[in-house]
Structure formats: C-alpha cells, structure tokens
Amino acid sequence: MTDQAIQISVVIPLYNEEESLPELCEWIARVMDENHFTYEVLLMDDGSRDRSWEVIQRLSQENPNVRGIRFVRNYGKTAALQTGFQAVKGNVVITMDADLQDSPDEIPELYSLIVNDRYDLISGWKKKRYDPITKTIPTKLFNAATRQISGVHLHDFNCGLKAYRKDVVKNITIYGEMHRYIPVIAKWNGFAKIGEKVVQHRARKYGHTKFGLERFIFGFLDLLSIAFVNKFGRRPMHLFGSLGTLMFFLGSLIAMWLIGKKIYNIYNLLPYRNVTENPLFFLALVAVTVGSQLFLAGFLGELFVKQAVSKTGDYTIAEKAGL
Template sequence: MRIEKMENLDLSIVVPVYNEEENLRPLLAEITAALKDEPLSYEVIFVDDGSSDTSFAVIEALHQADSRVVGIQFRRNHGQTAAFAAGFEQARGRYILTIDADRQNDPADIPAMIKKLEEGYDVVNGWREDRQDAFLMRKLPSFIANRLIARLSNVPLRDRGCSLRVFRAEVTEELKLYGELHRFIPEMVSFAGFSMAEVPVHHRARVAGQSKYGISRTFRVIVDLMTILFLRKYSDRPMHLFGMLGTAFGGLGVLMGLYLTWLKIWAGIQARQFWTGFRDYSIGERPLLLLAVLLVILGVQFLVMGLIAELMVRTYYESQDKTVYFIRQVLTAEKQT
C-alpha cells in the first residue's frame, strides 16, 4: 500500500525498526529536541520491519500524538534494505536522512550534517570516530571490511556501516535497493556520479533492546561486494567480463591441447617410422588432456553466458527506456521569440 504524498517538506527522517519498542519514544524526543531551533519542516518515517514486540503499537501512539510521525508496517521481516527502500519511496522531503532506531546514532548530529550537505554535496555520510561497540565482534570486522571495500571499490570512506546519512531526494530516486545492498549505498551513490562527504558523528552504547548484528553477516558482505563490483563495472557491458574469462579459459585449454599434440608429433619424429611412433604415443589417459577439454568447454560456456547477458541487458534498457548515463543538469539555449 502506498501512502499518498501531500506537500513537500524540507526533511524526511527514515528509521528502520525491528523490535525496538523501548527506544522509539526516547529517539523521537531526541529528534524533536535536535530540530527544535532549526527552520525545517520535517517528518519522521518509522518503518516497522515485521517486529514481534509492540514496536508498531508505539509508532501508532506516536503518530496520534504528533502528526509529523509516519508509520509503515511490513507484513513480515524483510530486512533493513527493504525498510530503507520503503521509507525512501514514501518520503516527501527534499533532504532524506536515515538513522538507526537503537539510539546509538545521536540525533544532535543532524543539523551539522544538513549544513554540510548544503555546501553542495549530494550525500553526507556519518563517521563513528569513537565507536562504542565490542572490539572483536564489531569494530575489528568493520575496520577490515571498510579497508577492503575502499580498496576494491575506490570509494575512500572510513565508515560504511554508519546508518546516519543524509541525501538529497534525487539521490534516493536513483537508488534501486534490494537484497542487502544498503551496506553498499556509498558505492551505488559513487557509481551514479553523485558527490559525497564524510563527517565525524557521535556514537553511543546501546542502552535498551538487543543488537541484531553478528559476525555471520561478514560472509554475506563479501558476496554482496562481488555483486556491487560486477554491477559497477559490467552492468551495461557484461560481455567484457564473460568474454575475457571465456577467452582466457578457452585459450588456455587450446594451448594445452596443442602442447599434447606436439608431444605426439615429436614422438613420431623421433621414431624410425613416423606413423608408428605417432600412433604408439598415447595422450588419452593423461589428466592434462581432460583438463584441456574442460577448459575449452568452460570457455565456450562463458562466451555463451556473455552473449545471453548482453541480450538481457539490451532488453532491460530498451523495454524500460532506461539510459546508460546519469545527468546532473543540462544547459540549453533559450527559445527566441
């Protein structure tokens, strides 16, 4: 169900919620206090991601008490990415800010982030300079992941896991979130050509509720990273990747086959009778021959996959009238009268 959008606002705050009944009222109070002296019209969009506690009942009560509160309830748990996507779709603000519901992010940082955005950036990311989390389970894996992703993606952020982030509305319109891609929003923003900044923000220890994160998500991050890197480099030209792999594997298989063929010919040359020596030298039982055949087959498969992917990409862009570029602005000559 889609909420009908009314007048535009200055700021929409999107808050994914999953079993955070104890944190919602204090969080809203902190947001209200942080924006009390700011000349901004705003809304707070709580997206209940299938909570099993009374989180949505609290959201309903907050909505009744404050018309700036918007509530969205999922029928079941879909994950944080889906919660962000739903909040972005319903947002009415020209700026859209995301923040966690666990109160580890400090709403007092919101005015400074908006001020930084108004310097001309499209996105401002929070950097938890003094992170209040367990070192082994949270800080160390996050440090390693940030360094690895920064090196592979060429997006030099120090903190990708901070949900405190503010966008211009046109940025969220370009983001197509699914799976668990909220972890790679900076990479998607960079791929679309938007400008980003990073500012230090406060981080607090959790005082209520239970953390929803664990070390197991590290493995999912690796898989999602491969997806992002593929989409960044080859989403509109998949044959460049599959063709390269197909040529490499197929070419290696052909070279191995030629090597074995040369060995058989050389055995014939060294024999008194060429055909006798050629026939007697067996390569059929050598593992190298099997490997050569498998590599050629694999190379052909990659080439076919590349052709199919090219057809799918062409269908995707042409059927939906999508472009392969992102425009910031266009300067045109005024019509002469």
C-alpha cells in the same frame, strides 16, 4: 504541507524498539522546531514482535509529521530503507537507527553540508565507539576491505546516520544486505561528491543489538556482488567473453600441440603413444568446453542487458533544459 515544503525526511528502520521510539521522536521534533525545519519522520517497522507498531500509531496521532510503515515480517534493514526511500518527500533525507545510539542533534549540520556545501551524501563516522571489541575489530577489517575494493575512502561504512540529497535515494536500488554500501552504490551511479562527518556514538539505552557477526560475512559477499554488477553488469561479454576466449584458445593450442607431436613422431618413425593417454589432452578439452560455455554465457548476458535497457532506459539523468 506540500511536498516541496518538506525540507528534511528522517527515515528510521526499526525492529523491536518500543522503548526508544517515544524519546527518539520527541528529540527529533525538538531539534526540528528549534531550527525551524519542515520535516517528516518515517518509522519503518521491520516486522517487530513487541509493541513497536502500537507506539508508532500513537506517535503519528500525536505528531502529524510522524508516519509509519509496517512489514508483515522481518525483511531486514536494507528492505526497510529502500521502502522508506521510495516514500520520502523531503529535499534532504536523513537515516538513523532507532536505538538512540545516533544523535538527532547532528541533523542541522548534516542538512547544511548537503544544502550549503552541495554534497550528494554525507556519511557519519563514529570515531569514538561504545561497542565491545568483538564488534569493533571486525568492523575495522570490514571497512578496510570495503575501501580497498570500492575506492570510496570512508572510515565507517556501517554507520546508520547518513544524509542524502533526494536525487540520490530516488536513483539507487538496494537489496540483500547492501544498506552499508549505499555510498559505494551512489558513487557508481554518478553521485561522486561524498563526504564524511564525525558524529557522536551513544551507548545503547534500551534493549540489545539485533546484529551478529554473520552480517560481516554476508556483507562482504554483497560487496563482491555489487562490485561485479557495477563493473560488468552492462557488459557481461567483457568478462565472460574474455575468459572464454582465453580458455578456448589455450585449450586448442595444447590439443593441436599434442596432435602435432604425435604426427611428427609417426612421420619420423619415432616412439609415440596415443594422444588420449596424455592427461594434458583432457585438460585441453575441458578448457575448450568451459571456454565455449563462458563465451556463450557472455553472449546471452549481452542480449538480456540490451533487452532490459531498451525497456527501462535505466540511466541516471542529472538535469534537463528546454524539455
């Protein structure tokens, strides 16, 4: 099978899911065969401690469309997805969780939305969930904060069931815990046609969840990080230079005002005290010092960005003609 012949790549990150893998792969194969899709399944073993890798090896022998990649230790879901994205060959990439809470029956419609309706990305929305309230309430707050900060209006950023054009996954880079922000990163990289589809959320059949409440804290910090990098990553002087200049001039004005006031009092034989006895003078010096450092940080940031761009030419190209 040639790379061009593969219509769908299914990327499945997993950690200790030996019980669910056979049923999931059989279900995916049945859906693909019924719809006459050419496909591949990439099972990303994120350092499982159970027999997941043995199961993956057996499944790949039984079905040549199933492949596996195993990490030496647990790096996290984002690392598994990023590595899978680098390896996929299909024109449409589907991601889903390995715990059978995502239904492979959604694949044909997700594929159609990407190919026929020409969406760049379709994100699943688990409108009806089977999670405990300790998980659903933080999820709603998290989604609301993400919508407000990112400007991407999706109901469920954390849903693992998503579909992408191949160009999207090949032109984005995710790290840390940024897998839940792929729609945000995709939009900021120019892939603006993002849609949402209500998908079935099934109760967990085997094992237990691998995520705790700390993921929302780390996830929010990652959101602030990518928001900063997107807005100022290529023009750090706009942030650091502006803040530095403002603080420098504000501190300078305060210092000059205090010194000028002292000179005026001396000239008019009025009572005065030393400038250094006024706490405001030291605040002015701090402002001048910090302002200078911020400006210098922005200047150095511009040099690093210029050097990086000149080496990589890191811009997403949509199409070429006559080349």
